[in-house]
Amino acid sequence: MDLFDRLLTEFHASLAKVRNLQDLEAVRTQFLSRKGLLAESRKGFSFQTASPDERKEFGASFNDAKAAMEEAIEKRKGDLERTERRSQIREVDITLPGERPARGSLHPLTIVQSFIEDIFASLGFRVAEGFEIENDYYNFIALNIPEDHPAREMQDTFWLDNGMILRTHTSACQVRMMEQVKPPFRFIFPGRCFRYETIDASHENTFYQLEGLMVDRNVTVAHLIAVMKGLLSRVFGRDVMVRLRPGYFPFVEPGFELDIQCLICGGPGCSTCKHSGWVELLPCGMVHPNVLRFGGIDPDEWTGFAFGLGLTRLVMMRYGISDIRVLNSGDLRVMKQFAPSL
Ligand code: FA5
Secondary structure: OHHHHHHHHHHHHHHHOOOOHHHHHHHHHHHHOOOOHHHHHHHHOOOOOOOHHHHHHHHHHHHHHHHHHHHHHHHHHHHHHHHHHHHHOOOOOOOOOOOOOOOOOOOHHHHHHHHHHHHHHHOOOEEOOOOOEEOHHHHOHHHOOOOOOHHHHHOOOOEOOOOOEEOOOHHHHHHHHHHHOOOOEEEEEEEEEEOOOOOEOOEOOEEEEEEEEEEEOOOOHHHHHHHHHHHHHHHHOOOOOEEEEEOOOOOEEEEEEEEEEOOOOOOOOOOOOOOOOEEEOOOEEEEOHHHHHHOOOOOOOOEEEEEEEEHHHHHHHHHOOOOOHHHHOOOHHHHOOOOOOO
C-alpha cells in the first residue's frame, strides 16, 4: 500500500537523523504514539465502505508497518546505548607517568627514640619495655613512695576501676627489671606515660619518657653526669646550655634536675618554657638504697644511677616544636616534615 510505503520512507528518513536517545524517543512519539502518524493513517481509510478483503489487507499492512518501525527503533536504541557506554570508558595512555602513592614517614618521636637507643646500645645498655597499665606497687611503693606519701601528688594519676593505674612514669620499670636480672646491668626503657594534667604548650596527658638504669659496683655521680653530657651532645650535635640543680625524687639520693636552655626562645622566655628560659628535661640521680632492696639487690655491694628523660620534650627541643600538642595531633602534614636526619 502506497500509504504505508510513504510512511515508512518518511520514518526511515527521520531515523537516519537520530543522534542520541532523546532524538530516538521523539521519532518514536512522532510515528508510534497513540496520536502519532501511524495511528493517524487509519483516518484516511473508510472501514464502512471497504470490502472485507480490503479491510484485511489494510490491517495487515498497518501491522507490518508498525512492526517494522518498532524493530528499527529497538535496533537503533541498542546501537546508541552501546556507543554511549563506550564513550564513558576512559581511554588510558600507558605511556604517561603513573601517579606516585604518598610516601609514609616516621614520627619524630620514633626517629629520636631509635637514635637514642643506638647511642645507649653503643654504651652497653639493653632496651626493654614495661607495662603501660601498672599497679600501685611498681609505680609508687617499690620506688620508695608509700601510700599517703606527699610525693604522690607530684604526679596526678589516672586510676582504673580495677585498682590498676596508667603508669605515670617509666620508673615503674626499674624494680620489675631488678627482680628479673642480676647486677651488673644497664637498661633503657622507652615508653608512654600518662598523667591527669592540664594540657598546655609543654604538658600533655600522654607523653613519652625514656628511663635509664645502670647498676654495678662503684657507680658514682661522675658516671651519671658523663652519660648525660654525652647523650645531649650527640642528640643536638652541638653544645647546648644545661643546668644541674638538686631535685627531689624519693627513689634517688642524691637527686638532680637537669634542665636545658629553651631552644624555642633561646633563653629570654616563651610559652613553651613557661617564660623561665629553661625546660625540665632529664631528672636523674643515684638509685636509693631502698629501691635496690625492693628489687632484691644488696645496696652495700651495688650502686646505680637512674634517669627519666622527657622524650617528648627532647623531640620538641631537637626540632624546634613550640607546642607539645602538635606531636599527638596525628597531623600528617606536620609529621612528614621530619626526615630521619639524626
Ligand atoms: C619523673 O617522672 C621521674 N620518674 C624521673 C626520674 C627518673 C628521676 C629516674 C630520677 C630518676 P618528672 O615528673 O619530672 O620525673 O618527669 C620527668 C620528665 O618527663 C620531665 O622532666 C619532663 O621532661 C617529662 N614530663 C613530665 N610530665 C610531662 C607532661 N605532662 N608532658 C610532657 N612531658 C612531661
